[in-house]
Amino acid sequence: GxxxxxxxxxLSVQEGDNSIINCAYSNSASDYFIWYKQESxxxxxxxxxxxxxxxxxxxQRVTVLLNKTVKHLSLQIAATQPGDSAxxxxxxxxxxxxIIFGSGTRLSIRx
Amino acid sequence: ETGVTQTPRHLVMGMTNKKxxxxxxxxxxxxxxxxxxxxxxxxxxxxxxxxxxxVENNSVPSRFSPExxxxxxxxxxxxxxQPEDSALYLCASSQDHRSGEKLFFGSGTQLSVL
Numbered sequence: 324g325x326x327x328x329x330x331x332x333x334l335s336v337q338e339g340d341n342s343i344i345n346c347a348y349s350n351s352a353s354d355y356f357i358w359y360k361q362e363s364x365x366x367x368x369x370x371x372x373x374x375x376x377x378x379x380x381x382x383q384r385v386t387v388l389l390n391k392t393v394k395h396l397s398l399q400i401a402a403t404q405p406g407d408s409a410x411x412x413x414x415x416x417x418x419x420x421x422i423i424f425g426s427g428t429r430l431s432i433r434x
Numbered sequence: 435e436t437g438v439t440q441t442p443r444h445l446v447m448g449m450t451n452k453k454x455x456x457x458x459x460x461x462x463x464x465x466x467x468x469x470x471x472x473x474x475x476x477x478x479x480x481x482x483x484x485x486x487x488x489v490e491n492n493s494v495p496s497r498f499s500p501e502x503x504x505x506x507x508x509x510x511x512x513x514x515x516q517p518e519d520s521a522l523y524l525c526a527s528s529q530d531h532r533s534g535e536k537l538f539f540g541s542g543t544q545l546s547v548l
Contacts, residue, residue: 354533357533365541366438366539367524367535367539372536374534416533418526418532421482421490424476425476426475
């Protein structure tokens, strides 16, 4: 079946630096991609999404990049703050199959 | 808060107990979902409801029984669970169940089966 994977299970970043979380997907028919943030004791929270007709989308301090050629998705967080500590999930969606979540990357912030 | 409320937040039950998880969404959405989140595993979709009708059942054991009395409420009835069913159970909602709709999650019920 289709799967979504993450390159690294953990990421440690110095406070104030930029964070980059990567995700690989395998279903070339996926046309909608979402990043979620899950803090301890909470459910996943929507951060940003992107559709396959775009290759970049920016939000507040976050940017998602989509490279359909290599089936790669990344989340960039600018000026990482302690409140950014969480597990980040990517997810892929298509009209032909249900949404699939990755296993998550844990982001920790060094003071 | 995301507009999706789950109760209880924590639940400990024995294998012979019967309990229910409750979810309520205040977003006016038409679709609701149950997901299971186990340690170090991706989110697993259990059930999908659209306008109170079940549209997907992902081969979930019959000891899990969902109920959707209206588009704002979703229950998960639990009966004779196994220790391996211990996990975080997440409810979510979306505008509808088609692809391309973002999910809004509750905080989950942390279930421990003894």
